[in-house]
Amino acid sequence: MRSFRVTSRYGDYEVVVGRGAWRRLRTLARRGGGHEARPYTSIFVLTERGLWRRWGRQFRTEAGLKNCGVLYVPPGERSKSLAMVEGMAARLLAVRADRRSLLVAFGGGVVGDLGGFLASTYMRGIDLVQAPTTVVAQVDSAIGGKTGVNVGAMKNLVGTFYPPRLVLADPVVLSSLSPRAFRSGLYEIAKHAILAGDRLFRILENEMESLRPENPKSLGRILAAAAKVKVDVVKRDEREARLRFVLNLGHTFGHALEEATAYRRFTHGEAVGWGLLAVLRLANLLGVLAMGEEARMAELVRRIGPLPSIADLNERRIVELLPQDKKTIGGRIHWVIPERVGKVRIMNDIPVKLAAAAFCEVQASSNSTRMGLGAPTRARA
Ligand SMILES: NC(=O)c1ccc[n+]([C@@H]2O[C@H](COP(=O)([O-])OP(=O)(O)OC[C@H]3O[C@@H](n4cnc5c(N)ncnc54)[C@H](O)[C@@H]3O)[C@@H](O)[C@H]2O)c1
Ligand SMILES: [Zn+2]
Structure with missing residues (x-):
């Protein structure tokens, strides 16, 4: 397992790559992030249903997530939309996510870009962890803090720069890719x-x-x-x-x-x-x-x-x-x-x-x- 530190004007964070990377979420969940470093009031996972069915149990066990809420988005580029952001924000509110909730984006670049945008704007920003599940997401899209959604045919027209607290890339998930x-x-x-x-x-x-x-x-x-x-x-x-x-x-x-x-x-x-x-x-x-x-x-x-x-x-x-x-x-x-x-x-x-x-x-x-x-x-x- 290897770990890299990204130093960023918006906050530093760790990128962890290798078998067992998800375990690193335990420490963050216990301590909380940021200057205050208080434990999170709640943790939510944004993911796709099929992906979560295959990997959810293992991810929760390794990451030590006993009580987390799960929000599903349909797979595919079309989920990167403002309508989806609105829908997910309403869901977060309904399940009482507050300013000290943590959002975990568990998926490929689509879930990562959408989840990043959602986290950066919900209540003006809540903590975010990227758990990328495709090769592209693990080596590229989950790193760097670029978030965004598409507007019409224009890709990533609306977006933010928002560093995650952690990027956790475990190659084990790649075994279910075609x-x-x-x-x-x-x-x-x-x-x-x-x-x-x-x-x-x-x-x-x-x-x-x-x-x-x-x-x-x-x-x-x-x-x-x-x-x-x-x-x-x-x-x-x-x-x-x-x-x-x-x-x-x-x-x-x-x-x-x-x-x-x-x-x-x-x-x-x-x-x-x-x-x-x-x-x-x-x-x-x-x-x-x-x-x-x-x-x-x-x-x-x-x-x-x-x-x-x-x-x-x-x-x-x-x-x-x-x-x-x-x-x-x-x-x-x-x-x-x-x-x-x-x-x-x-x-x-x-x-x-x-x-x-x-x-x-x-x-x-x-x-x-x-x-x-x-x-x-x-x-x-
Ligand atoms: N933010 C950035 O800097 C940045 C950089 C590059 C690309 N991107 C964005 O990333 C997106 C593309 O990412 P992607 O290629 O990961 O696409 P994706 O998120 O659509 O994932 C591709 C497909 O793989 C499935 N999938 C994901 N993980 C899986 C797994 N472990 N097992 C089985 N199936 C799995 C998904 O359901 C989906 O159908 C684009 O929207 C692009 O704009 C962003
Ligand atoms: Zn590319």
């Missing part, structure tokens, strides 16, 4: 490895095929290293801005692919997988990334597993859908371009023609198939 959902998270880990540098990258190169929920030791080690990449980034640059931007590696093409297929064909991680391959190609076409380095990184991404086909997608449509950066005047695309393992640069002057060429080349070199991928998110349990 193989495809599990693999999807590995693309984000590959992204972290490209950003982090040679050490994590080499470990992944050596252990990619053994990265499975059935090998908790190897998995725990890599999850911790990948989570640390996010910890290091948010510690240095809490409120987005420049450094945090590097986490968008692979996401510029990735988002366009999700959009072009109406969010149906790819899981988010798979779109990022293709996004990484395309941006590696682009970096090479720009003369920024050497061929050998590109091949090494692309090989790692491809080893994660089969990706749904991109053969039928039109490169002009993809280029049209590349997300513009709204924060800049003129709406230029800010690209995160890899130079080598452990080094990227931000570029905003890349001709779209070159982006289109990179996409076409990746398309041409791939003979993947959509067959045999299984359901993206269904639980196995």
